[in-house]
Amino acid sequence: MNKELFEQLDFEENRLYEQIITDLSEQQYCVVDNFFTSEEVLLLRTKLLQNYKADAFKKSAIGNRTNELIKNNVRGDFILWINEASTAAAEKLFFQKINHLVAYLNRTCFMGILHKEFHYAVYPKGTFYQRHLDTFQNDSRRKLSVVCYLNDKDWAPENGGELVIYKEDQTAINLYPLPGRIVIFESQLLEHEVKEVKKGKRLSITGWLKTR
Numbered sequence: 001m002n003k004e005l006f007e008q009l010d011f012e013e014n015r016l017y018e019q020i021i022t023d024l025s026e027q028q029y030c031v032v033d034n035f036f037t038s039e040e041v042l043l044l045r046t047k048l049l050q051n052y053k054a055d056a057f058k059k060s061a062i063g064n065r066t067n068e069l070i071k072n073n074v075r076g077d078f079i080l081w082i083n084e085a086s087t088a089a090a091e092k093l094f095f096q097k098i099n100h101l102v103a104y105l106n107r108t109c110f111m112g113i114l115h116k117e118f119h120y121a122v123y124p125k126g127t128f129y130q131r132h133l134d135t136f137q138n139d140s141r142r143k144l145s146v147v148c149y150l151n152d153k154d155w156a157p158e159n160g161g162e163l164v165i166y167k168e169d170q171t172a173i174n175l176y177p178l179p180g181r182i183v184i185f186e187s188q189l190l191e192h193e194v195k196e197v198k199k200g201k202r203l204s205i206t207g208w209l210k211t212r
């Protein structure tokens with residue numbers, strides 16, 4: 001049997017990933033609850049908090065003082081980039097799950113995702129991220145944005161911190177950062193914002209799947 005044919009027969013359809021592909025093509029975004037189990041969220045949250053307490057996070061703003069001030073008006077989160085070569089259990093598990101999804105997307109939709117970059121993010125009380133397009137960083141290689149929420153299950157509406165996605169017809173979709181939930185959307189197409197956190201710290205991993 002030739003290799004291509006073998007690969008076709010070997011191929012197993014994944015319902016969850018198929019739903020992601022359908023949603024992305026129909027509405028440019030998708031929401032998957034329980035993409036990470038509660039044990040996985042706990043593992044990831046513990047690692048995030050360990051780094052945060054060790055002061056490893058940086059203010060998301062860069063540049064000189066004036067620039068920083070301007071950026072703080074736009075975005076108040078603290079971030080830490082994650083190295084894919086990390087041997088920490090949490091980070092290995094994270095990239096395993098992401099890579100499994102990426103392999104499927106590349107195989108079934110020829111998405112051509114070659115690179116990725118992910119960072120932990122902490123939004124303390126009072127912080128937000130104003131409406132933006134993820135390509136404002138001048139990175140046209142960003143194809144899909146992926147946000148994974150790591151809060152405890154007691155994250156309630158009064159905590160604020162919703163992700164608001166503005167669809168192409170400008171309808172707003174409000175999404176709470178519920179633990180285990182991931183949101184994927186077209187980086188080049190959909191503007192979005194993070195509403196002010198009113199209570200507690202909002203914990204997440206955000207990243208981009210890139211084409212070159």
Ligand SMILES: O=C(O)CCC(=O)C(=O)O
Pocket residue numbers: 121129134147162163192193194204206
């Ligand atoms: O945390 C979120 O829900 C979105 C974060 C975001 O828009 C970004 O980091 O570019």
Ligand SMILES: [Fe+2]
Pocket residue numbers: 132133134145192
């Ligand atoms: Fe964004």
